[in-house]
Amino acid sequence: DGGITQSPKYLFRKEGQNVTLSCEQNLNHDAMYWYRQDPGQGLRLIYYSQIVNDFQKGDIAEGYSVSREKKESFPLTVTSAQKNPTAFYLCASSMFLGTRYEQYFGPGTRLTVT
Amino acid sequence: AQSVTQLDSQVPVFEEAPVELRCNYSSSVSVYLFWYVQYPNQGLQLLLKYLSGSTLVKGINGFEAEFNKSQTSFHLRKPSVHISDTAEYFCAVSTVQGAQKLVFGQGTRLTINP
Numbered sequence: 001d002g003g004i005t006q007s008p009k010y011l012f013r014k015e016g017q018n019v020t021l022s023c024e025q026n027l028n029h030d031a032m033y034w035y036r037q038d039p040g041q042g043l044r045l046i047y048y049s050q051i052v053n054d055f056q057k058g059d060i061a062e063g064y065s066v067s068r069e070k071k072e073s074f075p076l077t078v079t080s081a082q083k084n085p086t087a088f089y090l091c092a093s094s095m096f097l098g099t100r101y102e103q104y105f106g107p108g109t110r111l112t113v114t
Numbered sequence: 115a116q117s118v119t120q121l122d123s124q125v126p127v128f129e130e131a132p133v134e135l136r137c138n139y140s141s142s143v144s145v146y147l148f149w150y151v152q153y154p155n156q157g158l159q160l161l162l163k164y165l166s167g168s169t170l171v172k173g174i175n176g177f178e179a180e181f182n183k184s185q186t187s188f189h190l191r192k193p194s195v196h197i198s199d200t201a202e203y204f205c206a207v208s209t210v211q212g213a214q215k216l217v218f219g220q221g222t223r224l225t226i227n228p
Contacts, residue, residue, distance in 0.1 A: 004157075031214055040123065042204060042218040043158075050214075058215070090157055094214050101146065101165060103216055105157035 002027045004106035006091050011111045013085075021076045021109045023091035030095060032074035033103065036060060037088040046089075049074055078111065085113045116141040116207050120219035127195055128227050135190040135222045137205030144210040147188040149179055152202045152221075161203075164188065175199070200226045 004025045013019045025032065031050045035043040045058030049068040063082025068074055074093075078085045088110050094103040121136040139145065146165050150158040162173025169181040179190045188205060205219040 006157075033215075035218075040220060042118075042220045043206075043216075044218075045215055048215060092158075092216075101214070102148070102160050102163055103214070105150075105159070107157045108155070110155070 004091055004093055004104055006089075006106035006109050009107065009109060011109055013111070013113050015113055016080045017113075018080060019078050019085075019111065019113075021078070021089055021091075021111070023074045023076065023106060025072055025074075025091075025093045025104075025106075027093055027095070027104060028071070029093035029104070030071070031093060032068070033092040033094070034058075034064075034066065034074070034076045035090045035092065037090060037108075043090060046076065078113075085111060087111060116145060116209065116217045118205050118207055118217055118219035120203075120205055120222050122222050123220065124223045124225065126225045126227060129197055130194050132193050133191065133195050133199075133224065135203050135205075135224065137188045137190065137219060139186050139188065139205075139207045141186075141207060141209070145207045146210060147179075147181060148206045148208075148216065149173065149177070149188070149190050150204045150206060151175075152204065154201075158204065161190070195224075195226050197226050197228065199224060 007022045033048040034046040047066045049055035065077045090108045091106040092103040117140045119138045127133045148163045149161040162171045164181045172178045202221045206216040
């Protein structure tokens, strides 16, 4: 089955540690995205990548970093510089082919930093 | 820049009653419009989308939405809801040109009472 995999589902870290969230897709999509979800605030774009080896900052990129070395993978690192990292993180991918344009979402990773 | 406003943060309705979830957007350029549903601790699932053509769009699970360009609205409706429709619903827009970035509203929590 084609889809997006995010692992792990729950992640716990101590303050001051960097942590990397995994996102893999087998949909052959060119574009991939990372969103952060907080209660009552909807989803906000962290980073996105339209092609391999290229990515752009979204609205809330500070304290995060990404890489896109392979088409199917787009890992997100939450660094110690992120002031409020506890949140639900969602990865998405998309293709644009006429009426088939839409973003597909993974199941999410809930990160708790204490 | 685009923005999305979902006018109700919570909507309680009785089972088998009709429901409307309101969404207004702001954009100086042409946009695509989407409604997503999120069940607890899960990713987002696309309900329906407006790319072009007929302004009345039908989606999954009996939902439909109408694009009104003059009122910059894209309200979601269902004539008769079920307990299983209890979830959070997100309206989103993206520009027709450029990167396929989604801008989300804050979400509407739909609660179905028996």
